[in-house]
Amino acid sequence: MGVVLDERSGxxxxxxxxxxxxxxxxxxxxxENNTDKPVLAVVEVPANGKVKATKKGNKLxxxxxxxxxxxxxxxxxxxxxxLTGQLTVNERAFLFTLLFFTEYGKTQIMVPDAxxxxxxxxxxxxGQIMGWKHSQTTKTVVESLEKKRLLKVEQIGKTKYxxxxxxxxxxxxxxxxxxxxxxYESESI
Numbered sequence: 001m002g003v004v005l006d007e008r009s010g011x012x013x014x015x016x017x018x019x020x021x022x023x024x025x026x027x028x029x030x031x032e033n034n035t036d037k038p039v040l041a042v043v044e045v046p047a048n049g050k051v052k053a054t055k056k057g058n059k060l061x062x063x064x065x066x067x068x069x070x071x072x073x074x075x076x077x078x079x080x081x082x083l084t085g086q087l088t089v090n091e092r093a094f095l096f097t098l099l100f101f102t103e104y105g106k107t108q109i110m111v112p113d114a115x116x117x118x119x120x121x122x123x124x125x126x127g128q129i130m131g132w133k134h135s136q137t138t139k140t141v142v143e144s145l146e147k148k149r150l151l152k153v154e155q156i157g158k159t160k161y162x163x164x165x166x167x168x169x170x171x172x173x174x175x176x177x178x179x180x181x182x183x184y185e186s187e188s189i
Contacts, residue, residue: 078168081148090141094130095150098164105172107163107180123153123160152184 081087087095101121103110110118111129121129127138142162145151150168154161164170166180 078150081150086148088141088144090130090132090137091145094126094141095145095169097130098151098162099169102164102169102171105176105180107166107170107184109162109164120161123162126162 082092098109098121101109101111103118109121111121111125113119123138123142124135126142127133127135130138132138142151142153146153149165151162151164154163163184166177166184170177170180172180
């Protein structure tokens with residue numbers, strides 16, 4: 001696990017889960033937790049420095065300099081599509097809606113089923129989420145976005161699932177994103 005500071009919000013978060021983390025303040029050289037639950041303590045390690053944990057089993061990890069958590073929105077193709085009006089209103093709305101259902105560290109889009117449990121987004125369900133009354137609208141939008149390489153459809157048996165291109169939209173660590181890009185592109189060949 002790595003802990004990263006979002007400079008805009010001033011919030012710390014776990015770069016693997018995206019969970020917001022409360023940070024303890026040090027007083028007189030010690031950390032105090034006055035709650036009834038364990039709290040993660042973040043310690044800044046100076047460049048080429050070392051910090052040792054005093055309690056056996058506590059391991060302190062160095063925070064990497066690279067950005068660990070990304071939600072990617074920029075890629076030359078999508079910028080061109082947006083700036084030149086090559087995305088229809090339905091395509092823009094569909095992509096925006098999918099962002100809320102992106103699964104952390106994966107290209108899969110997870111939506112709640114009838115019982116509220118997450119399941120992969122199927123073509124047949126996409127139109128329902130968008131409020132489109134005709135399945136042809138969903139098919140037209142998805143096929144167009146697939147031609148533009150913004151997403152792809154994976155067919156398993158008779159069921160078709162929609163996945164976002166991780167080069168353009170991805171929620172997770174940079175290293176996870178790079179792995180997903182390789183996997184996504186190997187499947188597309």
